[in-house]
Amino acid sequence: MKEYVKKYGLRILIAVIAVALIASLAAGLLHGRAGLLADASGSLSGPVARAASAAIEWMEGIYGYIYEYDQLVAENNELRAELAELRQAAISGAEYAEENARLRELLGFAKKHTDFVFESAKVTAWSSSNWSSTFTISKGEDNAQQEIEVGDCVVTEYGALVGQIIEVGSTWATVRTVIDSSIDVGALVGEAGSVGMCVGDFALMQQGRLKLTYLSENAQLVEGEAVLTSGKGIYIPQGLIIGYIRSVLSEASGQTLYGVVEPACDLSNLTQVFVITDFRLQE
DSSP: OHHHHHHHHHHHHHHHHHHHHHHHHHHHHHTTOOOHHHHHHHHIIIIIHHHHHHHHHHHHHHHHHHHHHHHHHHHHHHHHHHHHHHHHHHHHHHHHHHHHHHHHHHHHHHHHOTTOEEEEEEEEEEOOOSSOOEEEESOOTTTOSSOOOTTOEEEOTTOBEEEEEEEEOSSOEEEEETTSTTOEEEEEETTTTEEEEEEOOHHHHTTTOEEEESOOTTOOOOTTOEEEEOOOSSSSOTTOEEEEEEEEEEOTTSSOEEEEEEESSOGGGOOEEEEEEEOOOOO
């Protein structure tokens, strides 16, 4: 309706005036008046003028309404845009604050491990597969300050092991997490530092956990104990926390114990991680 009045409003006004004029002239004929042309001006000064004035006022009201409506729409759109900008600014501010907090924690961790070289990266996507636990990060061969390689370990700002790099692209890399069914990491557990392996298990992966097995002889497992990386290999340094033993169970044979480990990192809330691209190997 609004657009119709905008487009045809002038034509409607002219039509109203014309109808009023014809009606007045017709009224004069019906009353037997002579000299219609001579009397036209007088007729216009009466009912036609009033009709024209009313029509003009009506059209002015319509146009006034349309103008005010358009102004309100424009103002509403401006306010929406400003609100969206403020919301985005608030989100960005919160993200920067969180990132700064993570970097401060990392600084504290890095001071204890001065030989570690880190590359910060954002988590950009998670795998949709039910058969693996992987995610993509925002750094690769072309946009990382430090060279990222397959096998490099990934940690949180607290030094909790997140996983390992399994594929590197130009501006991205894929990380296999500590609960993935194909993961295997050398582990140390208990005060005596008993050696074992943390390995992925499909059933445990569905629970967000992994398995501690292949333990050295006479190893003792206690619920609540921390499990650390052993430093075996060239990609994962010693002493990173993998997680905590949540239960101690027997293998099917009943002869061997294994531990169910809950990761120290909260995989469900990861937004930023740190790739350890270099460190001093243990002698």
